[in-house]
Amino acid sequence: MSRPLEVWFEFASTYSYPACSRVARLATDQAVPVVWKPFLLGPIFGAQGWETSPFNLYEAKGRYMWRDMERLCAAEGLPFARPAVFPRNTVAAARIACLGEAEPWLPAYVAAVYRANFAEGRDIADPAVLEDILAGLGLDAPAILDAAEGADNRPRLRANTDEAMARGVFGAPTFFVGDEMFWGSDRLDQALAWARAGAPDPV
Amino acid sequence: MSRPLEVWFEFASTYSYPACSRVARLATDQAVPVVWKPFLLGPIFGAQGWETSPFNLYEAKGRYMWRDMERLCAAEGLPFARPAVFPRNTVAAARIACLGEAEPWLPAYVAAVYRANFAEGRDIADPAVLEDILAGLGLDAPAILDAAEGADNRPRLRANTDEAMARGVFGAPTFFVGDEMFWGSDRLDQALAWARAGAPDPV
Numbered sequence: 001m002s003r004p005l006e007v008w009f010e011f012a013s014t015y016s017y018p019a020c021s022r023v024a025r026l027a028t029d030q031a032v033p034v035v036w037k038p039f040l041l042g043p044i045f046g047a048q049g050w051e052t053s054p055f056n057l058y059e060a061k062g063r064y065m066w067r068d069m070e071r072l073c074a075a076e077g078l079p080f081a082r083p084a085v086f087p088r089n090t091v092a093a094a095r096i097a098c099l100g101e102a103e104p105w106l107p108a109y110v111a112a113v114y115r116a117n118f119a120e121g122r123d124i125a126d127p128a129v130l131e132d133i134l135a136g137l138g139l140d141a142p143a144i145l146d147a148a149e150g151a152d153n154r155p156r157l158r159a160n161t162d163e164a165m166a167r168g169v170f171g172a173p174t175f176f177v178g179d180e181m182f183w184g185s186d187r188l189d190q191a192l193a194w195a196r197a198g199a200p201d202p203v
Numbered sequence: 204m205s206r207p208l209e210v211w212f213e214f215a216s217t218y219s220y221p222a223c224s225r226v227a228r229l230a231t232d233q234a235v236p237v238v239w240k241p242f243l244l245g246p247i248f249g250a251q252g253w254e255t256s257p258f259n260l261y262e263a264k265g266r267y268m269w270r271d272m273e274r275l276c277a278a279e280g281l282p283f284a285r286p287a288v289f290p291r292n293t294v295a296a297a298r299i300a301c302l303g304e305a306e307p308w309l310p311a312y313v314a315a316v317y318r319a320n321f322a323e324g325r326d327i328a329d330p331a332v333l334e335d336i337l338a339g340l341g342l343d344a345p346a347i348l349d350a351a352e353g354a355d356n357r358p359r360l361r362a363n364t365d366e367a368m369a370r371g372v373f374g375a376p377t378f379f380v381g382d383e384m385f386w387g388s389d390r391l392d393q394a395l396a397w398a399r400a401g402a403p404d405p406v
Contacts, residue, residue, distance in 0.1 A: 048261055058251055058373060060371045060372070060373040061373045061374075063371060064371060064373065064384060064386055067384070068385075068386070068390075071393070075393075168263045168266060168267060169263070170261060170263040170264045170267070171264075181267060181270070182271075183267055183271070184389075186387075186389040187271075190274070190278075
């Protein structure tokens with residue numbers, strides 16, 4: 001009996017794109033229940049004194065990251081094209097994900113938004129793009145957009161972000177199994193193993 | 204015929220400890236020639252405006268890193284104990300590594316210094332500790348310490364560090380195969396594959 005894997009993701013986060021793609025596939029194969037947790041990195045970076053992504057602030061690190069993403073996506077068979085604007089404003093996209101956290105359409109929506117941002121050069125800050133993505137999944141896009149911006153739903157993204165900060169999240173993707181935290185696409189396999197077995201390497 | 208793998212390492216870098224341990228083992232198994240490149244992260248961090256390790260500057264990231272190191276070293280069967288002082292001053296230890304870059308004793312020296320720093324709680328800034336490490340390898344420790352601090356050898360560490368910065372290195376460990384750069388312990392397998400095959404996933 002596997003424990004749930006919490007997947008904390010941000011639509012602007014480059015490494016969350018291959019990670020969420022692998023989560024959707026591997027968690028199903030391995031019968032690990034996934035809890036999707038959309039959040040915003042902006043307020044977390046802001047609390048560290050950063051006004052934008054560290055990949056923009058630190059040029060050498062940013063240059064390397066884009067090359068690493070090319071290699072990583074090629075190795076995983078994922079399409080990839082560097083977005084013209086980075087990071088995109090992801091508030092609207094993430095509010096929809098909060099609304100759909102437990103909905104069956106959520107994994108397909110997550111995959112489509114990442115593909116739009118990191119493979120198709122689309123502006124995921126644009127509500128028309130989000131509406132088009134939702135409609136492409138056969139959903140009632142106007143109703144979902146309305147509900148996502150409604151007074152009941154809007155606070156959920158801030159609550160997730162506050163919870164992330166309180167639990168020590170400093171980047172994305174971040175995985176939790178209980179209180180055990182794993183940061184980065186490179187830790188997904190370890191996090192899945194932890195979920196399946198409890199603690200395969202208890203230390 | 205494998206291309207050489209350049210291993211850029213810093214004795215104060217936590218993730219360089221398991222990485223260098225794996226390099227020594229895997230490169231031999233896979234017949235990949237290793238070029239050891241000791242350098243200093245301090246000047247590179249300083250150029251980014253950081254006066255100490257980002258793991259000290261960013262508390263949540265640092266707390267996670269120590270836990271991740273525990274798990275990583277446990278999984279690799281490496282002893283680990285968080286040093287009382289982090290980062291240690293590694294200038295003297297790195298000058299010795301520059302002197303020994305092409306010497307047969309270099310891999311054993313590298314392993315012993317990392318173990319002293321990250322498993323044995325020893326102060327690798329102390330010349331007496333370095334002398335003891337060298338003597339433990341059956342080497343003429345006083346002669347090596349003298350030569351390492353000699354006018355011929357001292358500029359080599361600065362030259363390596365300048366070269367690292369010029370080539371876009373921003374952390375450790377960093378691997379190069381030709382001009383292809385790989386950052387982090389998690390990219391060692393990919394770098395080794397690149398060295399063996401040229402570019403297994405050319406993108």
